[in-house]
Amino acid sequence: MNKKSFPLKSVLLLSAAALLLLGSTIGSARAALTYYSENYSAQVNMSSIGVTLLENGREISSRNYANNGTWVATEGNLLENMLDKGSKLTPGKKYNEALSVKNSGNIDTFVRVIITKSWQNKEGQKATELSPELIELNLTGNGWEQASAPSSPERMVLYYSNVVAPGETTPELSDTIRIDNKIAQMVTKNVSQDGKTIQYVYDYDGYTFNLDAEVNAVQTNNAKDAIKSAWGVDVNVDATGISLQ
Amino acid sequence: MRIKMDKKPFLLAAAALALTATLTVGSAMAYFTTHATAKGAVPLNIGFTETEIEEDVDSAGKHIVIKNIGDYDCFVRVKAFSVIDVKYESSGGWKDGGDGYWYYEAVLSAGGSTEELLVTFEYPKNTEEDKTEEFNIIVVQECTPVVFDADGNAVPDWKNGISSDDTQ
Numbered sequence: 001m002n003k004k005s006f007p008l009k010s011v012l013l014l015s016a017a018a019l020l021l022l023g024s025t026i027g028s029a030r031a032a033l034t035y036y037s038e039n040y041s042a043q044v045n046m047s048s049i050g051v052t053l054l055e056n057g058r059e060i061s062s063r064n065y066a067n068n069g070t071w072v073a074t075e076g077n078l079l080e081n082m083l084d085k086g087s088k089l090t091p092g093k094k095y096n097e098a099l100s101v102k103n104s105g106n107i108d109t110f111v112r113v114i115i116t117k118s119w120q121n122k123e124g125q126k127a128t129e130l131s132p133e134l135i136e137l138n139l140t141g142n143g144w145e146q147a148s149a150p151s152s153p154e155r156m157v158l159y160y161s162n163v164v165a166p167g168e169t170t171p172e173l174s175d176t177i178r179i180d181n182k183i184a185q186m187v188t189k190n191v192s193q194d195g196k197t198i199q200y201v202y203d204y205d206g207y208t209f210n211l212d213a214e215v216n217a218v219q220t221n222n223a224k225d226a227i228k229s230a231w232g233v234d235v236n237v238d239a240t241g242i243s244l245q
Numbered sequence: 246m247r248i249k250m251d252k253k254p255f256l257l258a259a260a261a262l263a264l265t266a267t268l269t270v271g272s273a274m275a276y277f278t279t280h281a282t283a284k285g286a287v288p289l290n291i292g293f294t295e296t297e298i299e300e301d302v303d304s305a306g307k308h309i310v311i312k313n314i315g316d317y318d319c320f321v322r323v324k325a326f327s328v329i330d331v332k333y334e335s336s337g338g339w340k341d342g343g344d345g346y347w348y349y350e351a352v353l354s355a356g357g358s359t360e361e362l363l364v365t366f367e368y369p370k371n372t373e374e375d376k377t378e379e380f381n382i383i384v385v386q387e388c389t390p391v392v393f394d395a396d397g398n399a400v401p402d403w404k405n406g407i408s409s410d411d412t413q
Contacts, residue, residue, distance in 0.1 A: 013254045017261030049277040061281040071279075078285025088290045088317070092393030107277060120286070181392045184291065184402065200293055208288045219277035226276040 050105030051217035053113075054169065056081070056098050061215075064104050078211055082177070092181030097137060098172040101215050103164040109217040110227065110242055111164055113144075113173060115156045116212040119204075127207060134180040135209050142171035147233070147244055162241040163220050179209065294319045294355060296388040306334075306365035311386055313353045319388040320401035321353050322346040325364045327382040334363040352391055352399055 050064030060076040082095045101111045117135040119127040132154040139146065139158070147157040160170050187200040218230045223237045235242040294315030301308040311321045324346045325331045333339070333347050338360035342348045349359045364382060392402045 010254055010257065013257050013261075017257060017264075020261055020265050047277065049279045051279050051281050053281050053283055055283075061283040063279045063281045065277075065279065073281070075281070076283055078283045079287050080285065082285075082287055089287055090391065090393060091289075091291060094393075105279070109277075179289065181394075183289070184390065184392050185404075202291045202293070204289060205291050206288065208286050210284065210286045212282070212284045214280060214282045216280045217278065222276070226278075230276055230278045 047107050048105050049107055049109060049217060049219065050103065051109065051111060051215050052102040052104040053213055053215045054098075054100045054102055055079075056096055057100075059102070062104055078213060079177075089179065091179045091184040094138075094176040094178045097174055097177035097211075099174050099213060100170050100172045101160065101164065101217075102169040103166050103217070105217075106166045108163050108165055108220040110160070110220055110223060111170065111215060111217045112157060112159045112231065114214040114216070115158070116210075116214075117154055117156075118210045120208040120210060122206040130183075130204060130207065134183055135211065136178045136180060137174045137211070138176045138178070140172055140175050142173060144171075144173040145244055159235075159242065159244060161243055164217075177211070291390070292317050293390055294388060296321055296353070296386060298323075298384060298386045299358075300384065306331075306363050307382055307384065309362045309364060309384060309386075311349065311353065311359045311388070313355055313357050313388070316355050318352050318354050318391045320349065320391060321359060321386060321388045322348045322403075323362060323384055323386045325382055325384045327366065328380055329366055331382060332365045334365060336361050336363070346387075348401075353388070 046067065048065035048067070050062065052062035052064075053060045055078055058081075059074075060078060061074055063071055063073040066072050079097070082097070083089060099113065099115075101113060103109050103111075115137060117132040117137065119130040119132065119134075121127040137156075139156075143161050144158045145161055147159060158173055160173075162170075164170055183204055184202070186203040188203060190199045190201060191197070192199070216231060218226050220226075223242060224235060227233060227235050227242065234245040236245055292315070294313055294317040296319065297312045297314050299310040299312060307325070309323060311323065313319055313321075322342065325333075333341065335347070338349055338351060339347050339362045340350050347362060349362075353359060364384065366382060387403070389401045389403050391399050394400050
């Protein structure tokens with residue numbers, strides 16, 4: 001008897017489990033509907049996140065949520081206006097390079113910027129013999145906190161500690177960029193055959209320096225978990241903002 | 246009758262719970278995030294320039310003008326060597342460095358020329374013979390690239406100077 005009634009129990013349990021599963025699926029499907037449904041967008045102000053990278057006050061790249069799961073993204077180039085027309089990069093000279101981040105969405109965000117610096121040789125290959133430290137991006141502080149762990153001479157990660165409200169632009173994280181003039185001392189000496197003329201040739205003439213910037217933005221709701229999930233870092237969240245652990 | 250606990254239903258329930266748990270994690274991960282990237286690159290075209298000396302000799306002395314014939318800005322300095330005493334007269338722009346060299350104070354831009362520097366000399370007065378004797382005034386000119394110090398001021402880097410001399 002007992003043995004015969006057993007399959008019924010297990011069937012009940014199974015269907016209960018299936019129901020539970022179904023229920024949770026519907027739950028998340030509903031959540032998705034609230035975010036993306038057009039019907040809702042007519043009634044409530046839809047949340048959309050957006051971020052824009054600015055260089056010397058000029059918008060370079062952005063990615064903003066539009067609707068229906070679509071994004072509007074632009075990508076520009078950094079350092080385009082660094083040199084005046086016809087002039088050449090002078091080692092040691094400071095050039096304006098003010099990077100900041102604008103919240104181009106309509107929800108509060110926390111932001112971080114990842115800066116990568118590197119050299120390329122004349123053939124377009126990465127030149128590892130030249131230190132990225134020769135590319136000096138002067139950081140200003142200004143509420144930007146540099147993470148020590150994932151940062152290296154080549155890669156810096158900077159977290160802005162305050163909430164960036166919609167439409168707001170952060171203070172500039174850097175002000176100038178400069179190539180260390182040590183590079184001008186790396187020379188090879190050539191003496192002409194008659195010994196009358198001494199010439200030097202720069203070892204790194206024709207090399208190119210690269211500066212890459214990536215901006216990440218994340219919602220401020222449930223910030224600790226959101227940041228852990230999106231950026232993989234643990235932060236402390238308090239009333240004023242975030243700080244690195 | 247003893248009720249036998251069967252493990253199957255519990256296992257099933259546990260599996261169901263685990264499945265629902267993963268689903269919850271799934272939806273919790275849908276945080277609002279976005280990102281934007283930009284790249285930039287600037288070539289480092291550094292090089293040494295070439296300078297040319299223009300000299301005119303007349304009764305007043307040697308008139309020296311340095312021309313930058315290369316592609317890069319530079320600083321220049323000159324020094325005159327001779328068996329007899331020479332004096333320098335600047336019509337502006339040149340300064341005695343106190344180390345035997347006369348320095349052109351401004352940056353000599355690519356394609357530009359310096360102001361004139363006059364090197365004057367006097368014939369030795371002791372004998373008549375000396376007057377007819379020939380002698381050389383050798384002018385050595387050096388140019389060096391413009392580098393910037395930590396404060397952003399343009400400074401010469403005489404360690405890497407390029408020198409050439411000219412004898413007339």
